[in-house]
């Protein structure tokens with residue numbers, strides 16, 4: 646890095662299971678996009694950029710450090726397990742320029758259809774399973790038994806009592822079907838004791854609320870991190886026909902049941 650520069654980083658969490666919470670010592674990261682979709686630039690809460698597996702963020706950094714100095718990038722998402730992920734190393738030479746006082750430019754939005762929340766179909770999706778994860782509430786449930794839940798296929802997670810496992814099961818019924826062009830709200834409720842980065846194929850969605858409260862940022866993304874026992878509403882226009890996966894991007898959770906299909910007809 647050179648002092649005075651303004652740098653854009655595209656961060657990708659490519660881990661199988663690890664969530665990261667990145668701190669940039671001595672610097673103030675500004676998030677300008679999630680999952681390739683521009684947002685209103687903002688400084689994340691606590692100065693920490695949190696990304697679950699599969700999540701991406703574009704971050705702008707003003708290089709306000711001193712020439713020749715090194716600053717750590719720390720991942721401290723998990724209590725007592727913080728470690729240094731990388732160093733920001735400054736060139737010892739002259740600053741490239743005075744630090745910019747210009748406000749960050751807002752990136753132009755991608756052309757996505759705006760969901761009509763008043764007319765949207767609302768579909769509840771309960772995330773279930775794991776230790777203390779609400780699977781007990783469904784013992785004897787028909788669909789779950791039909792899908793071999795708790796049987797010999799290694800399913801330990803589920804959505805709405807259904808567990809698609811392994812590389813997917815094309816003969817399994819979809820979580821729901823919706824007509825092409827309709828607005829859709831996925832009301833995701835995490836009944837488990839774990840974090841789940843939930844990823845939808847084929848569409849980006851707005852996170853319109855969390856835990857029943859409107860989300861003022863309403864960011865577009867294709868993966869949303871849902872903390873234990875929390876909920877999130879995801880709104881989008883179902884404008885691409887076909888069967889689309891909706892699944893947790895922690896690979897172990899996905900392969901053992903937290904995977905399903907949304908059918909757009």
Ligand SMILES: [Cu+2]
Pocket residue numbers: 839840841842893894895898899903
């Ligand atoms: Cu998960």
